[in-house]
Amino acid sequence: MSNTSLIASSERVLADLNALRAIGAYKTGVHKPTFSDAHMRSLVWLTEKLPDAGLTGAIDGIGNVIGVSSKSGAKLLAGSHLESQNHAGWLDGPLGVIYALEAARVINADPFISGAVEVAAWCDEEGHFGHFLGSRSYVGLVSDADIDAARDRTSGKSMRDALRDVGLSDRVRIVTQPGRHVGYLEAHIEQGDLLESSGLAVGVVTSIVGIWQYRISFEGEQNHAGTTRMAARKDAGLALAKFCVAIDTHFPAACGPRTVWTTGRIALDPGAPSIIPGRAEMLFQIRDDDSAAIDRLEALLHAMAGEVTAAGPCRVTVERIRNGAPARMDSAFQEEIEAASQVFADGKSIRMPSGAGHDAQMLATVMPAGMLFVPSIGGISHHWTENTTDADIVRGAQVFVEACRRILVQK
């Protein structure tokens, strides 16, 4: 068993990432919604690369690619995702897949290491059809009924139709084999500016925050925008705007130090310029790694809604539609990532929670899991201008491959 560090190939990693960027390119980023032509071509590209890493694999019945090794010894699963948000960045997802592929290329070919890295691209991490459908399916948490119900949030197309159109209807969904893997490791861009602003190279993820999502609905009275006196109105849109501002006023006193909250979507019904909205709806999200803070904020939301309803003229309803417990990352994996950072990044690492959700939180329900972050320029994410310097990409790959090696040799 070797104790020598193995080195990722910077040329190979950058070439692969740029090859994936060229599929579905949008400005300097990409546009690869789940099951789009660009997404499917990216998955095929990956399956064709697997043999170079001593792996075999195909696209499964939910759009996951999982490359498996026949090498003896411990197996470490590693990966991320290849689809993107609409008109978004080139590294969000592909970085983790290519690091995993590179780790497999370096480690699986090494006869002195007993064990192998297996590579996964999880489908729909970006939630076009749901949330984490690919990795949730792999850990056994997606039923056929869940798939029946899933629809593309942009087009409304059903997931069944989408699977049929890309030719995956008849394939089985691969699920985890208990005990096969010693754990799961994922790399990702930070999507924030902590590493960059602190001059650091690696984020060692301690936990992935839980995401709680709410549908907050406002019911007033639809009426004519010209003939209804201001005093007689029950404007659901105005009630919604006031609620957003009240959240902004009251949350800071009740939240935790790392809580974030976002109103990502607003719809007024019927949404015509000459009609007072009779109904309005907002999608509201809270993230924290501290469930107690979430409990306080959810109670506050309900109290605020009650007060608004009691005061009139509109009725407010708060409905929780997603409930995500925080996921702890394995502490031994955190130590191996730190040790790898000592070798390849002058120890410029920091332990930090992840404010974004990642497939690792799903894998963490069935095996030890770890994550590492590389810096994001300006902290920009989910936008086509998202970027990371080549130097940071390469350094991250070296740390990742070394962390994989260390995890395998410890087992």
Added chain:
Amino acid sequence: MSNTSLIASSERVLADLNALRAIGAYKTGVHKPTFSDAHMRSLVWLTEKLPDAGLTGAIDGIGNVIGVSSKSGAKLLAGSHLESQNHAGWLDGPLGVIYALEAARVINADPFISGAVEVAAWCDEEGHFGHFLGSRSYVGLVSDADIDAARDRTSGKSMRDALRDVGLSDRVRIVTQPGRHVGYLEAHIEQGDLLESSGLAVGVVTSIVGIWQYRISFEGEQNHAGTTRMAARKDAGLALAKFCVAIDTHFPAACGPRTVWTTGRIALDPGAPSIIPGRAEMLFQIRDDDSAAIDRLEALLHAMAGEVTAAGPCRVTVERIRNGAPARMDSAFQEEIEAASQVFADGKSIRMPSGAGHDAQMLATVMPAGMLFVPSIGGISHHWTENTTDADIVRGAQVFVEACRRILVQK
């Protein structure tokens, strides 16, 4: 020339209105977007009714129906519209068309009256493709380029495609013949609760308010909803909500006694639950019959936008996209409607401005114009529950026919 009152047939008026309600029925209202099958069948229904009123006419190249008379003497034009807002009321539009048709049936057949009522159904008063495209076309204010640019606000379909699909591409657009008409008279439901709450039967419209419309845009920075700290955010959606609330706070001190304002539509970009909106946009409308009040409010909007932009973190832009001067109704027409109300409604009429826009404001640019309102139950409008009692419908028809007669015999 007769000086005897002529009486509308209550059975005929109610039967016609119910026949139109049956075309495109939705609950107790109708769903007849412009150029929908239900709208087109309603127009055909009207053209088939014209001969009974001594009129001939067809659907023209923009979807207007104009029934003309060959009778000698003065001509009064009367009408309204047959399409509806989406899932809206059965009387908004059809009431005025059927009153006009009934006036033509009663008056045009009377050999003792020199003159005739001509009937119009103006296309797209409800603004699916623009605003008042039909009546504006008739008064000569719509260019071919305007039609090229028009799109259905719900489906995005171009007006050219819609005209082609309903077979109107090759028809000419009929325009007003200067001097042909002594004026234009239109009846409509009030769409407010003044008449009902005051126990009155007829509203004599003095003016139609101007409608000013604005696109207010907010520019922040699109980012990840999990990884971006609250303090670092430039949330365009939150800036929009704050702006709505600020309007609600500051407008009452600057507006006139009858000013109304409405935010009818809000869009966050990209509108995904896990992305901080980088851009947001609201459609904002102000209505008043007093241009000075509008000037004050528009200046206030710009001042507020300047303050928000200066304070940061988002940039606000206010763009006026529609500018509608108030239209005065002819004073002699107002007197004839009041006189007719003395005969048929025990004088239970009141002079009032119209807070809603109507085709009469377009006709008023080329001829004397008048309008009368009948009560709306609960003031409800642009919703399928919109309604008026049969008694009020019939009384309104009698007043309308008598007002038409009086206007014609004065000429």
